[in-house]
Amino acid sequence: MYNDQLFAGGVHSVFLADWELLCRTPMVIRNGQQITYRDSASTKTRYHDLQLKWQSKDSQGFEVAALHYGYEIRGTHVDSYHFVPPSSIRGALRSWSIRHLIHPTLYPALSQPPKDDADGIADHKICLQKGLEKRNTGCELIASLFGLAADESEADMPSNAGRLHIETERFAGTGLRPVDVSGVSMTTADGPENVRREMAVRNPLDHITHASLAGGLHHFLEVRSGETIKVHLRIINPLDCDLGLVGLWVRELNDGMLRIGALSSIGRGRMEVQNQAYELWSRYNAPKLKGHSFLREEAESIRSNDILAGIWMRYAVPPETLPRFANYLKDFTGGCADVSQP
Amino acid sequence: MSHNPNPFDFVPFPSAPILRKEEQFDALGEKFSGYLEIEIKALTPVHVMGQVEDGATERKSSFFRHSGLPCIPASTIKGCLRAFTEALTAGWVSRANASYPKEFGERHVGFNAFESYDPKRGNRRISPPAIDPAFKPKANSDKLDVATYLFGTVIEGKPTEYEVQSRKSKVWVEDAYLPLEAITFKKDWWAPDIGGGAFMGGAKPSASNWWYFEPARVWERNLPGHAPVAEFVGEKFRGRKFYFHQNPAKCIQKYDHKKGEWIYTENKSHQRTFHPVRLECMAPGKTTLRFRIYLDGIPQPLLQLLKNIIQPGEHIRHKLGYAKAYGYGSIEFAIKSANLRPVGLGIPEALELRDVSVVNWDMESLAEYRIAEFIDQKALTWLARILSWQPHEDLLFMYPQYRAHEFKQPIRYSEFERKMAIIKMPASAPVIIRSHQQGRTIAEALWDLKRPIDFRLYQEKAEGWDIITRREP
Numbered sequence: 001m002y003n004d005q006l007f008a009g010g011v012h013s014v015f016l017a018d019w020e021l022l023c024r025t026p027m028v029i030r031n032g033q034q035i036t037y038r039d040s041a042s043t044k045t046r047y048h049d050l051q052l053k054w055q056s057k058d059s060q061g062f063e064v065a066a067l068h069y070g071y072e073i074r075g076t077h078v079d080s081y082h083f084v085p086p087s088s089i090r091g092a093l094r095s096w097s098i099r100h101l102i103h104p105t106l107y108p109a110l111s112q113p114p115k116d117d118a119d120g121i122a123d124h125k126i127c128l129q130k131g132l133e134k135r136n137t138g139c140e141l142i143a144s145l146f147g148l149a150a151d152e153s154e155a156d157m158p159s160n161a162g163r164l165h166i167e168t169e170r171f172a173g174t175g176l177r178p179v180d181v182s183g184v185s186m187t188t189a190d191g192p193e194n195v196r197r198e199m200a201v202r203n204p205l206d207h208i209t210h211a212s213l214a215g216g217l218h219h220f221l222e223v224r225s226g227e228t229i230k231v232h233l234r235i236i237n238p239l240d241c242d243l244g245l246v247g248l249w250v251r252e253l254n255d256g257m258l259r260i261g262a263l264s265s266i267g268r269g270r271m272e273v274q275n276q277a278y279e280l281w282s283r284y285n286a287p288k289l290k291g292h293s294f295l296r297e298e299a300e301s302i303r304s305n306d307i308l309a310g311i312w313m314r315y316a317v318p319p320e321t322l323p324r325f326a327n328y329l330k331d332f333t334g335g336c337a338d339v340s341q342p
Numbered sequence: 343m344s345h346n347p348n349p350f351d352f353v354p355f356p357s358a359p360i361l362r363k364e365e366q367f368d369a370l371g372e373k374f375s376g377y378l379e380i381e382i383k384a385l386t387p388v389h390v391m392g393q394v395e396d397g398a399t400e401r402k403s404s405f406f407r408h409s410g411l412p413c414i415p416a417s418t419i420k421g422c423l424r425a426f427t428e429a430l431t432a433g434w435v436s437r438a439n440a441s442y443p444k445e446f447g448e449r450h451v452g453f454n455a456f457e458s459y460d461p462k463r464g465n466r467r468i469s470p471p472a473i474d475p476a477f478k479p480k481a482n483s484d485k486l487d488v489a490t491y492l493f494g495t496v497i498e499g500k501p502t503e504y505e506v507q508s509r510k511s512k513v514w515v516e517d518a519y520l521p522l523e524a525i526t527f528k529k530d531w532w533a534p535d536i537g538g539g540a541f542m543g544g545a546k547p548s549a550s551n552w553w554y555f556e557p558a559r560v561w562e563r564n565l566p567g568h569a570p571v572a573e574f575v576g577e578k579f580r581g582r583k584f585y586f587h588q589n590p591a592k593c594i595q596k597y598d599h600k601k602g603e604w605i606y607t608e609n610k611s612h613q614r615t616f617h618p619v620r621l622e623c624m625a626p627g628k629t630t631l632r633f634r635i636y637l638d639g640i641p642q643p644l645l646q647l648l649k650n651i652i653q654p655g656e657h658i659r660h661k662l663g664y665a666k667a668y669g670y671g672s673i674e675f676a677i678k679s680a681n682l683r684p685v686g687l688g689i690p691e692a693l694e695l696r697d698v699s700v701v702n703w704d705m706e707s708l709a710e711y712r713i714a715e716f717i718d719q720k721a722l723t724w725l726a727r728i729l730s731w732q733p734h735e736d737l738l739f740m741y742p743q744y745r746a747h748e749f750k751q752p753i754r755y756s757e758f759e760r761k762m763a764i765i766k767m768p769a770s771a772p773v774i775i776r777s778h779q780q781g782r783t784i785a786e787a788l789w790d791l792k793r794p795i796d797f798r799l800y801q802e803k804a805e806g807w808d809i810i811t812r813r814e815p
Contacts, residue, residue, distance in 0.1 A: 025516055026409065044401065044535070047393040100690050182392035183407035198408060202417050207425050207437045208455075208473070208579050209547050209554065210350075210666075214439045225409045248689065255681075255693055256377060256636060265494060266416035267516030267634070326689060333688055 002132035002140050004148060004158035006237070013282030015238035015317075017246055019231040020275035021253070021260070026198065026222040027269050028262045029068040029088055036061035037186060037199070037219070050186035052179055052199075054080075064199055065220035069192045070170070080192045083170035084229050088261060090166050092269075093249055094146045096258045101138040101333040106131045109139055112149060125157065132158065141241060141332040163237060169230040171195035171223075179221065196224040202266075228274065229260075238280065240290045240328030247322025248329070250276060278317035290328060294321040345793065347804035349588070349667040349739040352554075352581030352797075353429040353724040358476050360432040360716055361485035370712065371642035376682035376693045377634040380652065382414060382518050385672040385731060386590055387531050387623035389664045390414055394619075401535065401619040403664070405525045412520040414630060414662070420515040422662040424493045427651050429582045429725060432718040433487035434479040436495065442472075442547070450563070451549040451575055465561075469549060472579045488716050492644060513648065514636035524628035531590070531623045533665040534597035536606065536615040552576045552796045554583075557781025562755045562771035572758035574795055575772075584728045585661050586739045586810075590669030596740055597668070605745055621665065632678060639685045643712040646701060650713075653677055653700045655815055659731035667741065672731060703815035726815040737806040742794040751792040761787045 036057040041048035057063045068088075071080040098110055109127035113120030128148075131139030147162030177193040179186040186199060204216040235242050250273045252258035259269035280295060289295070295315035390413075392406035405412045428436060435455075444452030444461045453459045453469040456478040460468050479490065494511030547554035555576020563573040597604045599616035606616045624630075635652070637645065652675045654660070663671040677700075681693040701707045703722060708714035742748040755771070762769035765787045767780075775781045778798070785796030794800050801807060 041394070042396055045394040045396045046391075048395070101688075103687060180407075180410075183404065183410075184393050200408070200415075202415075204417075204437055205421060205425075206439050207428060207435055207582055209439070210583055211439065211546065213437050216437075251692065252690075256634065257375065257690075257693075264514050264636075265511035266420060267514055267636075270516070329689055 002143060002158055004143075004160040006144055006160050006163060011236055012286035013237055013280060013312075015233075015235040015242065015246075016279045016281065017233040017235075018275075018277045019233070019250075019273055021229045021231060021271040022274040023223055023225045023227045023229070023270075024256070024272050025267050025270040026200070026225050027084075027227075027260060027271075028220060028222045029084055029260075030220070030262055031066055031068040033066040034063045035066045035191075037064050038062070047181055047184040050179075050181055050184060052186050052188040052191070054188070054191035062219065065218070067192075067197060067221040067223065081170045081194045082192045082197075082223070084168050084231075084260065086166040086168050086231075089168060089231055090146065090164070092258060092260050093164075093166075094142065096249070096252060097145075097245065098138075098142055101329075102131070102142065103137065106137060106139060110142055112151075115151070125154075128157065135332060138333045141245070141329075145235070145242065145245075163235050163242075165234040165236075167232040167234075169232075171227060171229070173227075180224065195227055197221050198224050222268065229271075238289070239332075240325050241332045242325075243278075243289070243291070243317065243322055244325035244327065244329040246278070247319075247324075247326055250319070250322065276319045278319065278322070280315040280317055281312045282315070283312055291321070291325050294318075294324055344805045345742070345800075345803070346738045346740040347586070347801050347807060347810070348741060348797070350583050350585045351724070351728045351801060352579075352583055353721050353728070354581040355474060355477065355579075356432045356718050356720065358432070358474075359434055359487055360718065361483070361487055362491075363485050364491070367486075367488075367491045367641060367644065369641075370644060373639045373641050373685040374645050374682045374696075375637055375639050375685050375690075376680065376696075377636045378649075378652070378677050378698070379632045379679045379681070380518075380635055381632055381676045381678060382419075382630040383674045383676060384524075384624045384626050384628050385659060385674055386587070386626055386669050387528075387621065388414070388662070388671050388673060389531075389533075389621040389623045390418060390662075391664050392622075399617070400532070401617060402527075403619050403621050405520075405622040405624065408517055408519070412522065412525045412624070414518040414520070414624075416515040416517045418662055419518060419635075420493065420513070422660050423513075423515070423651055424489055425582070425584075426654070426660065426725070427489040427492065428487070429584070429721050430651065430718065431488040431647075431716045432721065433477075433489040435473055435477045435582070436479055436489060436493075438473065442549075449546075449548065449550075450573070453549045470577055472547075472549070472555070472577070474578075488644065488647070492640065492648060510638075512638045512640050514638065516634045516636075518630040518633040520624055520628070520630050524630075525622055525624050527620055527622045528625075530594075531621045531670075532594060532618040533621060533668050533670070534594065534604065535617050535619050537617045547579070549576050550574070551794075552781060552785070553794065554579055554797070556580055556778065557775040557784070557796060559775060560758065560769075560771065560773040560784065568752075570755040571752045572755050580797060581724070584725065585666040585671075586728055586737070587659065587661065587672045587731050587733075588669040588737060588739050589733065590665070592736075593669045593738060593740070596738070605743060607744075619665075621670070623670065629676075637682070644716075645682075646711045647713045647716060649677060649698065650700045650703075654725075654729075655700070655703050657730040657732065657813065658726055658815060659729060661729070667739075669739075674731075722815050727810050727813045730813040732813065735806070735809050737809065742800070747792055748794055753788060753791055757791060758788070761791070 036053050038051045038061050069080050069082045071078050108123045109131040131137045145164045148159050150157040150159035171194045173194045177188050180198045201219050204213045253271045256270040261269040298316045390406040392404040394403045438455045441454050452461050453472050456471050456475050458468050492513050494509045552574050556578045558577035559575040561573040562570045564570050596602045661671045677698045680696045680698045682696045683691045683693050701711050744750045759769040782799050785799045
């Protein structure tokens with residue numbers, strides 16, 4: 001049975017992964033906001049003297065779905081910047097893992113139904129109990145890596161923070177304020193300027209008449225292909241299966257089967273893991289991974305200023321060894337056991 | 343005087359959509375995920391609209407660009423494949439404008455796509471739904487059509503009231519980029535247009551004629567200061583529209599204001615309003631860079647069907663982009679490789695190269711691959727008629743003009759009565775059309791007064807129609 005006291009024995013090791021992801025196709029990360037752009041083109045023409053404003057649509061403008069951004073206060077002004085929220089990466093990894101490693105009958109175990117859905121809540125509880133009863137359903141792996149949420153009223157239900165923590169760096173560009181619109185530069189007076197962006201348009205057609213679908217025309221901002229994102233993963237008290245799973249994520253990202261952001265149906269969010277580096281830091285008396293022989297003990301680290309430097313052992317994990325850990329994953333998925341039947 | 347067929351025609355609706363439960367689709371066979379690598383080859387110049395700039399005498403439309411390269415957007419490719427799928431497999435009409443209300447000076451007969459329409463004023467005749475509501479996507483049904491199973495439903499922008507709930511697509515299409523040298527402006531690559539309004543009035547279906555609509559009635563319509571005219575009221579959309587392939591260079595010459603046969607009316611300043619749009623096109627013979635179409639858990643028979651939809655046999659070719667009515671946008675997809683894996687429970691395998699062959703359209707082959715049950719054979723026949731790529735046939739397709747004896751020609755009700763008397767048909771308004779044949783007989787009787795009354799008759803009387811009817815998949 002699953003024990004949600006993940007750190008009862010303390011923290012004995014940390015697996016650190018650094019990815020540099022290259023956008024092989026454009027990437028769309030929405031924040032639900034609509035901003036405005038103006039096009040001075042006359043009737044039957046388009047894209048003349050384009051201007052983007054990071055504010056709500058005005059009477060002369062058109063709406064465009066914004067790209068996710070954050071901001072910080074520097075002195076007397078607010079600086080905004082685009083970045084990929086860690087939750088987007090986490091969501092993509094979690095969703096891929098659930099879809100591939102968990103039996104569909106157990107999906108309700110890993111999604112919280114609305115509070116007013118009594119049947120859904122009951123189903124969720126039953127599925128979760130069944131899923132966590134045995135290790136080979138995959139639920140334990142998902143619960144321990146990504147965390148398990150329970151409502152305050154569900155004291156009897158397991159809950160824990162995940163062992164996987166994700167951080168992302170903001171895009172590193174500067175002075176990239178204009179937005180490309182089909183080869184035409186759209187000026188912006190404000191807003192983020194740290195990544196190359198494009199404004200895409202979609203204009204669905206009526207299948208009977210081939211006229212534009214009323215209300216269908218819409219625009220959105222996206223990160224241009226060729227841009228890179230830096231992602232840092234940290235897995236506390238890693239297991240062999242965790243390393244195997246990271247290896248699978250890398251393969252699937254490179255194949256385009258695991259995508260970041262929205263609109264995968266029109267090819268957005270395909271990544272290439274352009275650079276990857278892995279380290280395992282562990283206490284001297286930490287339990288050894290079964291695949292310990294794949295690791296390489298190293299004194300030097302790119303993180304020589306890390307708080308753990310000189311205290312814990314540091315092992316380099318060569319990227320090519322990760323797939324070898326996939327064998328250990330089988331114990332935690334076991335072919336996605338269907339426990340819905342008694 | 344003979345005429346050219348209209349540039350588009352309709353794939354008629356079958357009696358009911360082909361629907362299955364999701365579990366039935368899922369159970370069709372082993373499922374596969376992965377991607378197909380594909381190239382698009384232009385058969386005629388292809389134009390996807392990017393920036394459009396106005397000049398003194400002409401307009402210039404650049405090819406759409408993305409990430410610094412010319413590009414056929416994924417949504418364009420996906421839309422093309424989905425529209426074909428919906429027609430071929432008797433699917434729902436996933437995208438249709440819901441309402442065309444009666445509007446003074448614009449639309450005399452209002453109608454709705456999937457619901458009855460009550461004009462609430464004037465002639466209170468209720469227009470029945472233009473499309474059988476059985477073809478309206480259903481959010482709450484336990485069944486769905488092939489296209490929705492494969493392509494999902496994404497509510498983008500402002501959803502119309504009938505759209506089904508969001509459903510993830512199992513087919514992910516990426517943008518198809520072109521090398522810069524594949525596109526260019528050429529003096530012969532243009533599309534006709536006029537200043538101001540829309541050329542040909544845009545794609546505005548009217549229930550006041552039998553063009554987009556099946557014949558239903560003939561009304562006596564009173565116009566201020568004029569004798570009453572016959573109004574040919576239609577009721578049901580004829581089907582799903584597709585454009586014929588043709589040679590654009592030959593076609594657009596006919597629309598040229600100097601050497602063509604198309605008459606451009608003058609505007610108030612007595613200037614001809616001809617205002618061509620120069621098109622930056624992907625040149626015929628050029629191919630896109632390879633792009634990918636991803637598949638996410640598609641059962642073997644539907645994977646085969648999808649491959650056939652992408653490469654629809656020996657004769658059928660797709661069209662996409664702008665100015666399809668003038669011959670632009672004829673393309674050929676070529677599946678170059680397939681990297682797939684079976685979908686099962688447990689740790690997914692790595693992708694592997696797989697077979698990319700397509701099946702013939704004959705019933706035996708379709709049955710062998712278990713896709714015959716999803717094909718509307720009549721639709722396939724019509725798709726072959728409309729989308730057959732047969733350059734040697736040298737057919738030309740042109741819109742009827744807005745001039746005497748064509749679209750502009752009103753038919754006085756007294757003339758209509760006279761013609762009906764000759765063919766011994768009742769003419770007291772409203773004349774209710776009971777069958778296609780009756781509508782056709784009426785249109786035939788009026789042929790010398792006005793040719794484009796009944797779309798089907800107009801097509802069947804056009805030059806080369808016998809060749810078109812012999813086309814096969």
